[in-house]
Amino acid sequence: MNNKILEFSSISKKVFMALAGLFLIVFLLVHLTINLFLLLGDGGKLFTASAHFMSTNPVIKIFEVFLFGGFILHIIIGILLTLKNWASRPVGYNQSNKSKTAFFSKYMIWTGLIVFTFLAIHMMNFYFVKLGLVQPPDGVGKHEFYQMTILLFSNKVYSSIYIVLLIILGFHLNHAFKAAFQTLGLNHNKYNCTIGFLGTAYSIIVAGGFIIIPIYFMFFF
Amino acid sequence: MNLTLKIWRQPSVDKKGKFETYQINDISADCSFLEMLDQLNEKLINDSNGPVDFTKCPVSFDHDCREGICGMCGLYINGRPHGPDSGITTCQLHMRKFKDGDTIVVEPWRSKAFPIIRDLVVDRGALDKIIQAGGYVSVNTGGIPDANSIPISKRNSDLAMDAASCIGCGACVASCANASAMLFVSAKVSQLALLPQGKIEAKERVQSMVKEMDSLGFGNCSNTYGCEAECPKEISKSNIARLNREFIGAKVCYENEVTRAAGGA
């Protein structure tokens, strides 16, 4: 393999993966905050204003490049690491492992791939519409995100799938948050408990926060 | 007690293996797991007359000290390295941990880096190769320094001793979902990095040991922590974080080759 990236050591790859992951973790919080504006009942004014700001502000534009880079890096390294991991035990055990482990850590590639599928659908529904690559729904302008959101969430099937996928994202984040600190070498008796608590709280708040929105539109709108 | 044993039998590294079932009776709850296997082997020897199929030959398994200090005796028993107890090696496992009528499945460590030599015996030479890549302090000849001339804090000496209790049994690799050797490497890096004598070569050591680990076919750590749960010496995963710190520090701040620009001659 001549590719330098593939020659990176296991720890270097993991460090890049963790850094990209932490960046995505921060991004999700920003995204959630804007989405929660949908619940204000102001006819989507603040939501639309924020969406407009996010898609036009030049500083945000620069961040957008990093964001895509972060996603791509996180996904590619994740796949590379997993392929190596699978190759490291060509013959498996007859008895499934009963060691006490961090449960979700074993399924990160699967929760990750499911989240990725969701991300692709999500991009089709919003981001590519904004870019003009995908037609918006009938009667909705390509920048009318509020209308698009209401249309999508009033569809019960879409909303239910959305909720399930966000629960899976929550599981992914729950392990990811704590693991990123360990990978970066930040493990200390003084703050391990805090990191653990923050990781759990973060994953519940993010998954829960996003889930409230379709529930609101399905039942209370 | 009477037990059913399902044991992995494989004549050699390049031959196919399979599980073979054996019945063994009247096992005392006080005997150790390896003693139980000794009794099985004795039975197999006594029962055989003339040349037999390899599944009727005694079962090969590794062992040496039989008191938990050499790290030879790794067996994957009922889905757990070193069996259904914590903080012990297979030789320290007692049959009282099982019940009469139990079926016990015994497998060798499974990892690309640990080829099976025969039955339950694997070649853990890969761990030695990692040590050879840097898990030592280069000692030059000279007089013996005074014992108290190098101050070492109690904290560091305790942490280094804990890391040094690793016996290289390979249970961390065996239990890891990714067959990663990170707990082993982290213990071997930590025991030296924590002490002044080891600090001198720490930056080069961590890089070359990790490089060797990667090249031998071990997987990547995904922070699953099965290693810590099964380590007979209860080595902490905080050593893995230390290894990561040491490695990141070495990669970011250390110049492996001293160039003119770095101030070298």
Ligand code: FES
């Ligand atoms: S035989 Fe030495 S540790 Fe078990």
